[in-house]
Amino acid sequence: MIPTDHPRYRSLVTREHLADCARKGIVSWEGLISHGRGEAFDYLLGEKTGESARRAGRTAAALLRTARHPVISVNGNTAALAAREIALLQKTSGALVEVNLFHRTPERVRQIETLLRDAGSDVFSGEAERLLPLSHDRAFCRREGMYAADVVLVPLEDGDRCEVLVGMGKKVIAIDLNPLSRTAKMATLTVVDEVTRALPVIANAFLSLTDEECRNLVAALDNPAILKEARDEMAARLCHALD
């Protein structure tokens, strides 16, 4: 039991939840290490959504609004951390939710799909084929799902799949706390924010943006500038040791 007066209570509860999910097989052990990496960068963001991340989230909503066939790709960590927020965005946006895993077993796919459905998502499921040009199991996706998508939202993604999706001509929206990662640099748009904070920002903007605002946000999209703002924000926190 974590004492409720612990100054890092929320972070510790999230860690325990992820560890539970790892014991159940939903989260891989690499997923636990990835989460820790994300924690460090979130710490440097002050564990809050800054102006730059909020604008990136609104731009993500604009990309989803203007998409023909948007897909939200979900892995173990995203399902464990943000199943409710994924359901919210799916209901709001009508995007397909599809499970895509690096450490893929039929059992894990089923577990994660169940978790997502229990949280309220419609999950686009069925037979996956090896359709992406990747040597590992993230190559598996559905022909009518991610393969056919024009915009793919990939929270907590690994770099090489992001590169492949962009190479296939898709617009890739990454949610990644590390502004120096390959994913962050390769994506069409990177929301440098914690996934449970970023997804509701995107869902809210999806509902509130006008068509003109959507067009303007998409036209103004400059991912290197977004990453630079995130890096500067983190650097400022480091330099001034802000709390």
Added chain:
Amino acid sequence: MIPTDHPRYRSLVTREHLADCARKGIVSWEGLISHGRGEAFDYLLGEKTGESARRAGRTAAALLRTARHPVISVNGNTAALAAREIALLQKTSGALVEVNLFHRTPERVRQIETLLRDAGSDVFSGEAERLLPLSHDRAFCRREGMYAADVVLVPLEDGDRCEVLVGMGKKVIAIDLNPLSRTAKMATLTVVDEVTRALPVIANAFLSLTDEECRNLVAALDNPAILKEARDEMAARLCHALD
């Protein structure tokens, strides 16, 4: 199998090793998350020991040299990552090595003590009592060990125990990659460096420093300045997006 020419080979091998240790129960699931956090900060250090960290390591050696009853506190991650380096420092310095765990079970204590002994450490073992004013199981330590210590080296520590040890009048040397952590700020001295790099720096300095150099380093000890240097180094890497 990880290809040996992979640009992140060393980091990936370390992760696999830690995951193995987690499966065996030596490392806790939360320990994997902590490791990820450390990875992110080490990335911002360029994964090397800078001048500031080297000077902090020498100061740590000076504190150990001038200690009456120095103790090295070891947890699961430290044992999994750096059992050999702990043995080296223990043999060099004559400090007691004592296991102290957040997720404490008799079985885990035994496993970690065995791992440390197999790597060449003398481990100070025996009956632990709840002697530190903490609500969780890190309160357990030995009366003749950490409880009686005047200097405690705590690699990869959590913040509240660091605070408690300082409150008991002990000098605490932390090894912590996060220069913003409570541990880093509470400790008497923080070596902001990766544990397998930091421990040999301390062991080498323990042997090479003169008594006068030890006195001068201890007199000049300024932990806030050390943390500032580490933060500035990381910030520079973020600002310039160095590889």
